[in-house]
Amino acid sequence: MEVFTDKELMRRWSRSVRAAGETVALVPTMGALHEGHLRLVELAAQQADRVVVSIYVNPTQFDRAEDLQKYPRTLHSDLKALEGTRCRAVFAPTEMYLPGNTTWVSVDGLTDHLCGRTRPGHFRGVTTIVSKLLHVVEPDVAIFGNKDYQQRRVLEQMVQDQDLAIGVIAAPTVRELDGLAMSSRNARLSTSARAAAVAIPRALDAATAQFLAGERSVRGLIGPARAALEAAGGIIDYVEVADDSTLVPYTSDAVLNAPAVLAVAVFFGGVRLIDNAALR
Amino acid sequence: MEVFTDKELMRRWSRSVRAAGETVALVPTMGALHEGHLRLVELAAQQADRVVVSIYVNPTQFDRAEDLQKYPRTLHSDLKALEGTRCRAVFAPTEMYLPGNTTWVSVDGLTDHLCGRTRPGHFRGVTTIVSKLLHVVEPDVAIFGNKDYQQRRVLEQMVQDQDLAIGVIAAPTVRELDGLAMSSRNARLSTSARAAAVAIPRALDAATAQFLAGERSVRGLIGPARAALEAAGGIIDYVEVADDSTLVPYTSDAVLNAPAVLAVAVFFGGVRLIDNAALR
Numbered sequence: 001m002e003v004f005t006d007k008e009l010m011r012r013w014s015r016s017v018r019a020a021g022e023t024v025a026l027v028p029t030m031g032a033l034h035e036g037h038l039r040l041v042e043l044a045a046q047q048a049d050r051v052v053v054s055i056y057v058n059p060t061q062f063d064r065a066e067d068l069q070k071y072p073r074t075l076h077s078d079l080k081a082l083e084g085t086r087c088r089a090v091f092a093p094t095e096m097y098l099p100g101n102t103t104w105v106s107v108d109g110l111t112d113h114l115c116g117r118t119r120p121g122h123f124r125g126v127t128t129i130v131s132k133l134l135h136v137v138e139p140d141v142a143i144f145g146n147k148d149y150q151q152r153r154v155l156e157q158m159v160q161d162q163d164l165a166i167g168v169i170a171a172p173t174v175r176e177l178d179g180l181a182m183s184s185r186n187a188r189l190s191t192s193a194r195a196a197a198v199a200i201p202r203a204l205d206a207a208t209a210q211f212l213a214g215e216r217s218v219r220g221l222i223g224p225a226r227a228a229l230e231a232a233g234g235i236i237d238y239v240e241v242a243d244d245s246t247l248v249p250y251t252s253d254a255v256l257n258a259p260a261v262l263a264v265a266v267f268f269g270g271v272r273l274i275d276n277a278a279l280r
Numbered sequence: 281m282e283v284f285t286d287k288e289l290m291r292r293w294s295r296s297v298r299a300a301g302e303t304v305a306l307v308p309t310m311g312a313l314h315e316g317h318l319r320l321v322e323l324a325a326q327q328a329d330r331v332v333v334s335i336y337v338n339p340t341q342f343d344r345a346e347d348l349q350k351y352p353r354t355l356h357s358d359l360k361a362l363e364g365t366r367c368r369a370v371f372a373p374t375e376m377y378l379p380g381n382t383t384w385v386s387v388d389g390l391t392d393h394l395c396g397r398t399r400p401g402h403f404r405g406v407t408t409i410v411s412k413l414l415h416v417v418e419p420d421v422a423i424f425g426n427k428d429y430q431q432r433r434v435l436e437q438m439v440q441d442q443d444l445a446i447g448v449i450a451a452p453t454v455r456e457l458d459g460l461a462m463s464s465r466n467a468r469l470s471t472s473a474r475a476a477a478v479a480i481p482r483a484l485d486a487a488t489a490q491f492l493a494g495e496r497s498v499r500g501l502i503g504p505a506r507a508a509l510e511a512a513g514g515i516i517d518y519v520e521v522a523d524d525s526t527l528v529p530y531t532s533d534a535v536l537n538a539p540a541v542l543a544v545a546v547f548f549g550g551v552r553l554i555d556n557a558a559l560r
Contacts, residue, residue, distance in 0.1 A: 104388065
């Protein structure tokens with residue numbers, strides 16, 4: 001496994017792989033790798049000959065300076081974790097933005113809703129850094145976890161609109177034994193908050209079961225989920241049913257007649273957790 | 281010379297050229313080709329093995345619907361003109377934006393001044409389309425005319441900030457015999473407006489001569505230029521001396537002590553013309 005901190009050396013490696021007729025998959029991460037990331041690497045290895053994992057804590061996607069400061073930086077253990085996988089190269093730049101950087105890539109519309117509503121500038125930071133990473137690594141495919149459903153849709157749209165010749169692969173959410181979606185944020189949960197947070201997958205499962213049993217009223221799907229999350233002590237940022245392509249949320253009196261996603265953002269013990277379930 | 285309207289076929293051609301060890305230069309244009317464009321092709325042929333010219337009237341960079349409608353579309357004669365040059369492929373897409381396209385590439389700061397002040401959204405349209413064209417053609421170098429000084433600086437910044445492995449080449453402005461910068465807009469000038477417009481290169485030449493003779497006061501450089509343009513019947517959009525890198529205009533009471541550019545936008549007979557001169 002090779003580790004690059006320099007953009008040019010990373011690009012050269014990727015180009016030499018592709019010149020040899022092999023394909024490259026990129027798994028962009030901010031480090032603090034957990035089992036969920038390692039499964040992305042496995043999926044990536046099924047999609048391309050060589051897997052590159054990027055590790056970079058991107059300052060421009062944090063809407064709160066405090067979160068950026070607190071974000072775990074664990075490069076040493078991240079590299080160790082990747083050594084046991086089919087990852088062939090790690091791109092761990094010390095800095096991605098030159099002084100005077102003033103260029104932004106943004107996606108309108110899709111970023112107006114859900115997390116975009118409460119995290120100003122977040123998605124612009126995500127699309128800008130991923131665009132840069134794609135230009136450096138020049139992969140054939142890029143893998144994004146479906147836990148961050150809106151992020152995955154936004155990046156998919158960006159790749160399409162920008163005419164990038166890159167396939168976007170959505171990876172299924174990896175869950176703990178009790179169903180909680182894996183996230184580097186989970187490490188920040190207190191024992192009691194961790195226990196309470198299981199309300200998230202349970203609420204999603206219950207809503208999915210209701211949907212499969214024929215419930216199509218948005219109020220009927222959202223109402224019990226909100227109640228269960230609040231009963232568990234969660235502070236709700238949003239619980240929405242949205243069109244699974246445009247991400248426009250349905251009003252509570254709507255009735256579903258198209259593929260949708262139930263998306264939630266809830267604080268447990270001060271830690272903001274997100275998750276989602278397909279309603280189709 | 282090959283002509284592609286399809287993005288995938290264009291990219292495939294470019295990739296096969298590069299796979300064969302040759303380099304590709306892109307000259308992005310909106311068609312209505314004149315001698316100035318053909319000189320860009322010549323310059324491009326000195327920079328790379330194969331030259332691609334793109335011809336696409338980009339709707340997103342027009343700040344007035346009327347201008348878009350009036351823009352000359354002369355593909356047949358453009359192709360004919362290119363046949364006599366070292367252009368090896370033409371990319372003439374019928375459409376570059378898929379329905380639902382919502383992704384923008386923008387450069388802050390540099391686009392606040394000069395043309396950016398009076399043409400809202402213009403540069404965002406330019407950076408977005410050029411970004412897309414660079415992703416389709418995947419050139420080693422791209423050539424931009426220096427007549428559109430701000431545009432060239434903005435695109436240079438975009439390519440750098442976006443980590444694109446593409447060299448940006450600035451091509452010298454090509455001029456008519458009397459000094460007027462070549463532009464597809466010149467065809468829209470009436471005979472009298474065309475005659476009057478020579479005031480632009482004359483005003484720039486006079487200011488440059490003053491500068492070379494030691495004039496460093498911004499007022500002393502701009503004042504006579506404004507007066508000469510107005511005396512010739514020009515309606516001034518702006519006459520500014522700006523830092524040649526940041527494009528921040530100097531106030532009229534400033535004294536120059538760094539490389540600058542004198543940039544003008546003036547209407548003659550209702551046609552907006554731009555030009556510039558280096559002050560260094």
